[in-house]
Amino acid sequence: MLASWRGVHGGAGSSSDGSTPRTRSRSASFMRLLSSVPCGAPHAGTAMSRWCAPRRLEHVSDILPPDLHRLRTLRTWHAMWLTRLDEAIAxxxxxxxxxxxxxRARPPTPDWVIELGIGVGSPPIEVHVGGCCAAGKRRRAVSREQALAALVDGIRACIHCRPDTALGVLG
Structure with a gap:
């Protein structure tokens, strides 16, 4: 059985006849090691006549290679992946x-926000309730009195969050 297993799979880094090295990824080699176990004659005459995936495993050792070199290779491969998994989990x-x-460290959402115009020293554009999603990136938190004063001064109230209604200003 060992000779036939080597005949199909070859050694690590060599072809089945031992002449030229293979270029195959480690994971592809590993998966081929795991998926190759002897099966019977149901596939006679096909490319899978000697090896196929098992229908039902009786023992875990049925899917493991029989020789020590490949078993140690599989152990090293699994240890490498366990290290990677531990690092990814950490x-x-x-x-x-x-x-x-x-x-926890995020500052609390302000009650009132004034959206500012573009440029240094430009006047405010809109008044918003603190959690309004329509407020732009250029904004500054203000007190209730400052928001009221801005609305009284003619700065537009946001049509989505309606700070004028929340502040009791009838416009």
């Missing part, structure tokens, strides 16, 4: 901790 946990810290 990075994801760190990102989650940072996200939660950012949520």
């Amino acid at each position: 990075a994801a946990e760190q990102r989650e901790r940072e996200r939660q810290q950012g949520v």
Whole structure:
């Protein structure tokens, strides 16, 4: 059985006849190792007549190669992936901790916001309620009195969040 297994799969880095090296990715080689187990005659006369995926596994050792070299290679491959998985888990946990810290450290949403115009010293454009999604990026938090004064001075109220209604200003 060992000779036939080597005849189909060859050694690591060599072809089945031992003449020229193969160029195959490690994961493709590993998957081929796992998916290649002897099966019976149902595929006689086809390309899969000697090897195919098992229909039902009786033992885990049925899918493992029989020789020590390949078993150690599989162990090394799994250890490498476990290390990668542990590093990815640690990075994801760190990102989650940072996200939660950012949520806790985020300043509270202001009650009132004034959207500013483009350029230095340009007048305000609109008054918004603090959590309005229509407020632009150029904005500044203001107090209730400043928002009232801005509306009285003629600065437009946002049509989405209606700060004039919330402040009790009838326009």
